[in-house]
Each structure stands twice: as structure tokens, then as C-alpha cells.
Amino acid sequence: MPVATATDNDYTVPALFRGLTILEMFNSRDRVLTVQDFADRLGITISAIYRIVTTLTEMNYLEKVAKNTYQLGPQVISNGFSYLASRDVVDIAMPHLTALRNTVSMSCHLSIREGSDAVYIYRSFAAQRLSVNVPVGTRIPCHCCAMGRVLLMGLTDLELERLYQHVRLDGYSLPAPRTLPELKETIEQDHLRGWVEHRSDYATSIAMPLRDHHNQIVAAVNISGPDALMSDDRQKQHAREALFASAQRISFELGNLRKMSEKITCR
Structure with a gap:
């Protein structure tokens, strides 16, 4: 026919x-x-x-x-x-993060790595009274935030050593790693898990990677919510599953045809 x-x-x-x-x-x-x-x-x-x-x-x-x-x-x-490589990651991620925000009723962010900093390049802000608001353009040291640690997951040990050879880590408060060996161990654990959860200032962030057609990590996305919401295990699990699905869809539009391992259960 x-x-x-x-x-x-x-x-x-x-x-x-x-x-x-x-x-x-x-x-x-x-x-x-x-x-x-x-x-x-x-x-x-x-x-x-x-x-x-x-x-x-x-x-x-x-x-x-x-x-x-x-x-x-x-x-x-x-x-x-x-063609896929020529599309701006913000343009691709924007509708997915808006849908994710509407699903979980929490703010969602997109970041890329510049040196040892995670730079926030897009935000889908939740209008609820209890919301996390990180403006676009904010720079946070990678080892101090969930999305930053996700971005570091794409580096080898040698690349981590070169990146942090002149960066002091002991001037940051816990739970940030204080030494390079501690940072390496943290990133290795993050890599095995496939996602990162980080708590600071009465808020919790869960982040996952975005991968391109070479399966390289090119950006990170997160859900950030106040502890009043994130302290509920069911709410947190729902947020992880929704974030996982969004990260997969965005990565697919970036040209990645591989499925991320479904390591989204809280340990």
C-alpha cells in the first residue's frame, strides 16, 4: 500500500x-x-x-x-x-522546564559550566509564596551546588585536577568538599548515582545532567524547593521522577539517543 x-x-x-x-x-x-x-x-x-x-x-x-x-x-x-548542535540549549529546554515547574510547583533552573563556576542561564520561577529564586546570570562554585556537581560529573580525574589546581576549597562551608581528594570522591559517588541532591539555606536542590549527541554533559537542570516541601519523601520522589523525565526529553532533543540509567531512588 x-x-x-x-x-x-x-x-x-x-x-x-x-x-x-x-x-x-x-x-x-x-x-x-x-x-x-x-x-x-x-x-x-x-x-x-x-x-x-x-x-x-x-x-x-x-x-x-x-x-x-x-x-x-x-x-x-x-x-x-x-542542526541539533546549532540549536541553543535554552530554546530547547525552556518549554520542558516550564512544564516541569507546572508539574512540581517548584522553581526549575538551567546552568552551564564556565571554569569552576555553574552559571544560571535560564529560570522557570514558581510563583508560590515559598519558592527558590535564583536569578539568571548567577554564578555559584560548582562544588557548592547540585547543578555544579552534575556539571563536574562530565570531567575526568585529570581534568578535575587541572581545573582545581589553583582553587582553594577549604574556604567554603559544609557540605561542600574541602579538599581535591574529597571532591573527586564526591563526584565519583554523584556519577554512580546519576543525579545530585544538595541542601543549603533551608532549601533543597535536585539536579540531573543534559547530554548531547556525543553523550557529553553540556548543561544541568534542577528543581529547587524549600525544605517545607522537600522534607516530604513522597514529594521529593515525585520531583526526582519528573526531573528525570524532563532531562531525558531535553537530552533527546539535543541529539542524545541513549537512555539515562534510571537511578532516581533516594539512598
Whole structure:
């Protein structure tokens, strides 16, 4: 059965329509298709699409894997990732964080790392009387906040050593790590857990990473709420699960196709 037909619009280019339709036939279930598959789904003969398939193959949008058998070519993947990489992380995260704020009724934030600081670049503020309000542009040392520690999870031990070789850690109050070995141990535990919870100033923050198509941590998101809300275990678990789902959706739009390990149960 044909999957689509060109419209009667005089401005439609049938060959282009068929070529794009062929590319749309591939999905997670149909990774490899034959020329006969193309013809059957378009409702035309093999000879009618031979030049289209040849052109797509020469331009690397299709890749021949066997006689008359094809999979998506590297050009499709390359162009797709280039587009995803060009999108601003704020634009991608904004609607998801707004929805998250509405779900949990607590403020949500987005941050990136600049040196050893976490820089807040977006906030979805909860209007409730008891709310955490961290303005956009705020800089907090990474080792002192949940999102900062999440951002440090993307660094190797050597990169951590280089980043903190001239940074004193003993001038910060607990529970921030006071030495580099303590920081390394903390980040390793955070990495194993997959998320970070941090309490300060009568408020608790839960943060998780955002990953790009290279599976690298490029930003962090959090939910911040007053202890009056976060002291309830059920409320906290609900917040973690909602944050986990949002982080996955944002990472997917950033090009990450891997599923984060579902380590969201409180220890």
C-alpha cells in the first residue's frame, strides 16, 4: 500500500517528493529497505525511482548495503546532528522546564559550566509564596551546588585536577568538599548515582545532567524547593521522577539517543 502521494499542487516536484518520502520510510524498526520496498510503498515501478535512489546514494543520503538494499547514509546523520548542535540549549529546554515547574510547583533552573563556576542561564520561577529564586546570570562554585556537581560529573580525574589546581576549597562551608581528594570522591559517588541532591539555606536542590549527541554533559537542570516541601519523601520522589523525565526529553532533543540509567531512588 502506498504511504503517500504527491498533491495536485502545480508547484510540487514529484521526484523531490518521492525522494524525501523514501528517506522518511526508515525508522527504528525498518533500518534496511530494498528498492522493491520503496516502489511498493510509493505505489510505483522500480524503474520510476531508479534515478532517485541513485541520486540519493551518490549524495550519501542512502548507503547501499547489498544488491538493491539500502540504509540511511552518513549525510542524513551528519546534517541532523549539525542542526541539533546549532540549536541553543535554552530554546530547547525552556518549554520542558516550564512544564516541569507546572508539574512540581517548584522553581526549575538551567546552568552551564564556565571554569569552576555553574552559571544560571535560564529560570522557570514558581510563583508560590515559598519558592527558590535564583536569578539568571548567577554564578555559584560548582562544588557548592547540585547543578555544579552534575556539571563536574562530565570531567575526568585529570581534568578535575587541572581545573582545581589553583582553587582553594577549604574556604567554603559544609557540605561542600574541602579538599581535591574529597571532591573527586564526591563526584565519583554523584556519577554512580546519576543525579545530585544538595541542601543549603533551608532549601533543597535536585539536579540531573543534559547530554548531547556525543553523550557529553553540556548543561544541568534542577528543581529547587524549600525544605517545607522537600522534607516530604513522597514529594521529593515525585520531583526526582519528573526531573528525570524532563532531562531525558531535553537530552533527546539535543541529539542524545541513549537512555539515562534510571537511578532516581533516594539512598
